[in-house]
Amino acid sequence: MQDTPSPRPIGPYAIIAAVLLLLIGGFAWAAGWIGPKRLSGGDVADALEHNTGAPQPGYRRAHSKGLCLIGDFVANGAGAALSKASIFAKGDYPVFGRFSLAGGNPLASDGRNVFRSMALILRTPDHQEWRTGMNHTEIFPVADPQSFVELQRASTPDPKTGKPDPAVMKAYLARHPETKAFQDYIKQAVLPNSFGNATYYSINAFRFTNATGEERFVRWQMVPETAVEGLDKAKLDSLPRDYLFKEMVARTAKGPSRWHLIVVVANPGDVTNKATVAWTGPHKTLDVGTLTVSKVETEEVGNCRDVNFDPTVLPAGMAPSDDPLLAARAKVYSTSFDRRAGEKPGPSAIGQDLNARESAR
Template identity: 35%
Template sequence: MPLPQDERIVALANDLLAVFHTLFGPHPGFRPAHAKGLMLSGTFKPAPGATALTKAPHITRASTPVTVRFSNSTGLPSIPDNAPEANPRGLAIRFNLAEHVHTDIVSHSTDGFPTRDGAQFLEFLRAALASGPDVPSPKPIEQFLGSHPAALRFVQTPKPFPSSLSRDTYFGVTAFRFINAQGESKHARYRIVPESGNDYLSEDAVAKLGADYHYEELGSRVKKGPIRFKVLVQVAAPGDVTDDATVHWPEDRKIVELGTLELTSVLEDSLVQQKHIIFDPIPRVDGIEPSADPLLELRAAIYLLSGRERRAAKA
């Protein structure tokens, strides 16, 4: 996972990391965003017919071992699970193809992203940072949201609390180009859907949750039986925008099932593994290629830089 050649991307990634550290404080050994999490292991089995979309190795094999990480938003490692800022939740999936060979999916529980590119995202975060409770209106964040309708739409999108992180749906931020063995290609976005369906809590129920409810619940649930998700993709139609994460495709677009994710245990050394693993938003695997979305290279750079920080932190 090399850093991008473009020095501007690396500089922007470092600027974003600095803002995250200012917003949430330095927490050595933890991610600057989605700091609180839990890792599980299991297996991915492809769906019949998925090879019509892609020749990726985890689609052509009978099964592939996986490592996944559920997470809360913010860079606060001890954020209570019932805090509004804990949403959207994250789900990162690593398909372990061979020793030191893998491909990843990075998703979160709100469909979309607040900005078109990294420069706008930096402006968004700086506006939030400059909008403390003592700052008079219109605050910088209010001005930013007033002039960026996509960011306002993302902020206003309902972010309900799931009864379990295994009962929420997770969405890939960016589109990818999927290529099959015949060389045919289509753009699509990931959707990770719980086999047991979505289930959300009332405000009263959320208020009664313990600070670590969701992760304790996950641990208890997986001991009783496997947690299953369907890995789906929404396929773009000709003319759909594929390089802008703020643009949603109509719901009538075709949904293709890639396979089933079956999670069977919590990693005993979850905290150690979370510090070490660096998920990659770019697939880097035959059969799935990045789109032209400008967020991809930037997110990969941020993940790598923050991962190096995390690994270098003293235990």
């Protein structure tokens, strides 16, 4: 009977080579050199610039028209049941941020049925930081970065008509019923007549972890103490160009505006990876504190212009969900920041107007 030769043991050099190949392969995949092409922040920024018609040097590629805000957040301690983040410990914490409108044209009219947005940076004495960017709608028109790029291209205005090509947009909507559903939603939704009376939504889901290690998916809302009043959508064309920004300046001069931070806890089965899907029906909610905006400033003198409101900058106890838009937002915000950092800063539309009035005094 012939002996079967024993297999040779794998030598240390072969193991090292295998590990190196694995590391190189992983790096190449992460870099996008192999596997399906993944969008970069530059791809999304390019699509935004394409939609606008030309980049506006010195301005954000999205939400380019904005106003700085300053205030504080008073946590009531209830949020500690959901997250160990220091911002939810009972106390008073400084806040700064930005009100803005969707779009890449800083001189665009406020008479558009587009996102009103609030971006914030909240900091605690132990050097934790929470950055968040919220819109006044509960849902978003797309669920993933590729769809967002496709939407920017499909909705790019034709230079001859000033409107998107109907055939191109129709073909896009046929492939993306979620965008059509958003269009129907925003047509019916109230369009706030002030930044100060709008509810702002996280839109994306996040994961909270408390001190005992319990994890929950959540979304949140900034709910104003002032009742919302809506604009007449049939008369948006007659709205003064900077109506919303001037209104917020005048409102704040009379007194602060306040919102309650309401955290909504996901139910079993709630979708956490698609910002196009609203959570419906009864949910557990917690009022975890009050945001007060006591001052607004133009971007020329405020501290919000040269800031990246990346929503994935989170304190311990808070983490992104599996929503692919979150990683994409981080990438494109970074790209937009880098591009405008190399350009001469430009004044906001509202800033030009206010500065002219100040000079005339």
